[in-house]
């Protein structure tokens with residue numbers, strides 16, 4: 001049994017931060033952060049990288065700035081957008097979310113800006129759009145990269161002149177909403193290929209919040225697992241399941257999570273449902289998590305939004321070291337041989353990375 005980021009007895013988030021910024025950054029899975037921004041509310045996580053995001057949320061919230069939230073699918077972009085809203089002076093106003101990728105193009109304009117009666121066939125009554133509904137609050141434009149070019153111009157007008165007109169209406173209405181947009185595609189690439197307006201891109205990208213993928217903040221995994229277990233127990237009707245075994249948690253930490261927090265949430269719910277005993281064991285986890293799809297763990301595909309090379313290498317390295325130690329029952333001589341290192345080097349690495357074996 002190892003305690004690689006997963007020993008429940010080890011207060012992962014209370015580890016004393018390493019002395020320097022450089023140490024803090026290089027300490028990989030054990031990176032810690034001194035304080036938790038208030039705006040995180042019920043958001044689960046203690047990793048330095050997530051806390052950095054929410055520190056920016058705190059600052060953005062106090063302004064009226066437009067913000068762009070980027071990150072892979074399922075990382076928690078919508079949670080970030082809601083946190084901006086809730087920590088802002090607009091918190092008492094509405095939070096209106098529009099998924100630009102989910103609404104058919106023909107309907108999107110009316111959905112966003114509304115229409116006058118008789119504006120087009122079928123427009124039997126005046127309809128208020130989401131921009132108007134978000135008055136006094138926040139308009140969250142999810143998958144903003146999917147916005148058709150014609151609507152990009154109209155959004156630009158909202159951002160620049162704070163005004164808009166419903167379809168078929170000559171009235172100019174005031175747009176009193178803060179815009180937060182999200183994307184999991186590379187908008188700069190979309191600008192380069194001409195599918196996204198450069199001026200709109202710069203208007204949206206006033207403040208950028210990059211939500212890191214789960215594999216780059218694995219110290220959040222034990223907390224998230226606990227949270228999802230608590231939430232799912234009664235829903236799934238498995239109050240008898242007390243928790244998760246260290247071995248199963250180890251597998252969750254080592255897995256690459258291409259679907260990020262959403263995939264973790266679903267995995268926990270499924271494992272809870274299938275658990276054969278009082279604890280979730282490795283056997284209750286899907287094959288891809290158990291390591292049969294290990295190539296996923298060391299996916300070398302550069303994510304759309306880019307990556308942090310040093311952190312990616314660190315987590316790759318930690319994963320291999322952990323596997324070697326697990327396989328050899330923490331025999332450091334044999335593990336070192338498996339990794340082509342000498343024992344002293346491995347021991348030094350374990351110290352630096354603070355990888356300890358549970359008693």
Ligand SMILES: Nc1ncnc2c1ncn2[C@@H]1O[C@H](COP(=O)(O)OP(=O)(O)OP(=O)(O)O)[C@@H](O)[C@H]1O
Pocket residue numbers: 042043044045071072073074075076077078079080142184261262265
């Ligand atoms: N830090 C977190 N704490 C608790 N729950 C989280 C956290 N991050 C994500 N989740 C949960 O994971 C799921 C996915 O989050 P969210 O919808 O915000 O992701 P997203 O980045 O907007 O995904 P997509 O790109 O697919 O729209 C949600 O159920 C959300 O509540």
Ligand SMILES: [Mg+2]
Pocket residue numbers: 077078142
């Ligand atoms: Mg989303």
